[in-house]
Amino acid sequence: MIAIMVDSAAGISRQEAEQLGAHYVSMTYTVDRQQFVEHYIGENGQFEPFIEQENLERRTSQVSVAAFTSAFERQLAKGRQVLCITISSRLSGTYANAVMAAKEINEDEIKVLDSRNCAGGIYFLILRAQELIAKGLTLTEVADQLIAERNRIQNVFTVNDMTNLRKSGRLGVVRLSVSTILNLRPILCLNNGTVYSKSVARGNHEQLRMLAESVPEGTMYVVLHSRENNPQLPVLQEMLHRRLGEGLELRIVSLGPVLAIHLGLTYLGVCWMDPLREDAHP
Secondary structure, eight states, X not given: OEEEEEEGXXXXXXXXXXXXXXXXXXXXXXXXXXXXXXXXXXXXXXXXXXXHOTTSOEEEEOOOHHHHHHHHHHHHHTTOEEEEEESOTTTOSHHHHHHHXXXXXXXXXXXXXEOSSOTHHHHXXXXXXXXXXXXXXXXXXXXXXXXXXXXXXXXXXXXXXXXXXXHHTOBSXXXXXXXXGGGEEEEXXXXXXXEEEEEEXXXXXXXXXXXXXXXXXXXXXXXXXXXXXXXXXXXXXXXXXXXXXXXXXXXXXXXXXXXXXXXXXXXXXXXXXXXXXXXOOO
């Protein structure tokens, strides 16, 4: 039996984790020198005020080697192999720590996969892993197939304020001049695990239109990254349904404190998985 393990950047609720058969390992974050553990989505309390206060020091920490070691050992003790899917190695040291823990225990029974993504992107990899496991593929075959397919996942997003992203140090090629000045809004993407600038929108309507139009026709399942009280969310939902049809399935995910610290609270994004292509490669 293969157990799927993810870090808390997967952005799933406790109920979803149980439904998906996904085991959770938590990241931590520090606010004004006080450390917190990131829990399942919906179980982190009111962390938003900490992010909105400019005078508070905020830091995030990857999952430790010790935490992975403990989590892996629990699954192996139950006679399970482990497929561990982590946040992009270009955004966090979590992947490296998971690899180190796997080497210390049993590399043959544990495979660690760098998702090159986060949140909704990890969610899609969990779904795909389930499909492959159900078909009877071995642990190594599942891991290899996911590596071959992870570039199918597209993650496009925007923020109204670049302050948090700039402070995070996680930016790739992004125009540093992009800001709310002159009503400009950055359209960003995760490309091979790194944040890049995709385009620039002028005003809220064009910002939403560009997000909606980034999702190709024929897509039937989209994960929306947004705070539930974001006033732009209903408009984006309507745009997506008009573009892709009423049969479109939307899953709305509010990001946990770790990702929100790096993005700020004005984030809004779309994530989907392109159809399987014969020319897909790692």
